[in-house]
Amino acid sequence: MLQVSRKFEYGLHAVTYLATKGLGRVVTVKEMADEMGFSQEFLSKAMQSLKRAGIAASVQGVKGGYTLGKSTDNITVADIALAIEGKPHLVRCGVKADRCEIFSSCHHRGYMNTLQHKIQVLLAATTVHSLLKEIVG
Amino acid sequence: MLQVSRKFEYGLHAVTYLATKGLGRVVTVKEMADEMGFSQEFLSKAMQSLKRAGIAASVQGVKGGYTLGKSTDNITVADIALAIEGKPHLVRCGVKADRCEIFSSCHHRGYMNTLQHKIQVLLAATTVHSLLKEIVG
DNA sequence: GTTAAACAGGACTATTTTAACCCTATTATC
DNA sequence: GATAATAGGGTTAAAATAGTCCTGTTTAAC
Numbered sequence: 001m002l003q004v005s006r007k008f009e010y011g012l013h014a015v016t017y018l019a020t021k022g023l024g025r026v027v028t029v030k031e032m033a034d035e036m037g038f039s040q041e042f043l044s045k046a047m048q049s050l051k052r053a054g055i056a057a058s059v060q061g062v063k064g065g066y067t068l069g070k071s072t073d074n075i076t077v078a079d080i081a082l083a084i085e086g087k088p089h090l091v092r093c094g095v096k097a098d099r100c101e102i103f104s105s106c107h108h109r110g111y112m113n114t115l116q117h118k119i120q121v122l123l124a125a126t127t128v129h130s131l132l133k134e135i136v137g
Numbered sequence: 138m139l140q141v142s143r144k145f146e147y148g149l150h151a152v153t154y155l156a157t158k159g160l161g162r163v164v165t166v167k168e169m170a171d172e173m174g175f176s177q178e179f180l181s182k183a184m185q186s187l188k189r190a191g192i193a194a195s196v197q198g199v200k201g202g203y204t205l206g207k208s209t210d211n212i213t214v215a216d217i218a219l220a221i222e223g224k225p226h227l228v229r230c231g232v233k234a235d236r237c238e239i240f241s242s243c244h245h246r247g248y249m250n251t252l253q254h255k256i257q258v259l260l261a262a263t264t265v266h267s268l269l270k271e272i273v274g
Numbered sequence: 275g276t277t278a279a280a281c282a283g284g285a286c287t288a289t290t291t292t293a294a295c296c297c298t299a300t301t302a303t304c
Numbered sequence: 305g306a307t308a309a310t311a312g313g314g315t316t317a318a319a320a321t322a323g324t325c326c327t328g329t330t331t332a333a334c
């Protein structure tokens with residue numbers, strides 16, 4: 001519970017990997033998957049999500065691959081989470097009200113929403129740039 | 138992702154329900170399940186977890202049931218989460234290192250740990266007492 | 275212009291986790 | 305002793321996640 005998905009972990013690793021390679025360098029999914037030791041196909045899905053969100057940019061064709069789509073101080077952990085997992089919903093009723101048996105009488109929706117918002121703020125407070133400093137430093 | 142489990146939701150509702158009934162009143166699982174409209178058996182498991190953690194107290198036998206085990210300002214949302222879901226692990230390597238393919242070369246463990254800690258602080262900042270004020274007010 | 279290396283993405287399968295249920299104790303009241 | 309409750313182990317069912325497969329498209333190199 002309250003665990004990040006593997007796809008998100010993959011995506012985060014990929015973004016920092018791209019970042020350390022510099023903006024110019026085009027990196028293939030194969031290279032990243034080999035380097036980091038996880039499924040190429042699955043990482044590929046994560047990259048596609050990141051691309052759609054503008055966090056990564058892709059080059060198609062033979063010499064193709066991915067680069068970052070924005071500067072590292074313009075990408076937050078929250079952006080990556082949103083790109084890969086969509087809007088967060090701490091509780092079920094956030095996804096669909098009918099997933100909650102007691103939607104109409106629920107007392108916690110207010111609290112849960114502010115809690116979710118605070119977690120969001122936490123994620124948005126870290127940019128890839130600041131993450132990198134931790135890694136290098 | 139980053140969603141609270143149903144068992145936790147049940148537990149939280151149960152705790153606030155008990156709290157509104159007052160410390161003296163012994164409430165059966167059946168009553169709570171009926172009132173809140175969810176599975177009696179499953180809620181029962183949540184109550185057992187809460188009891189083991191001292192958040193709820195139980196009375197066995199015919200007139201038995203549950204009451205709160207502590208005062209409402211002595212129970213935080215973090216306590217309930219811990220009682221029901223155990224120690225939180227935002228990332229897999231927190232559960233078992235061998236669940237992570239790149240444990241030794243991972244760059245994010247530090248960040249993930251502080252992030253988890255901050256979420257923990259967030260949950261610990263809300264007591265059942267303060268939750269109740271929101272509900273009544 | 276054909277080939278090959280890469281991304282794009284839909285559809286499917288497998289695995290894991292979560293939720294729910296069943297059944298048998300045990301406890302205590304009447 | 306009957307009954308109404310908690311206690312809890314074990315099993316099944318459902319849902320979410322992770323991973324695979326396959327086919328198409330793009331483009332560089334030959």
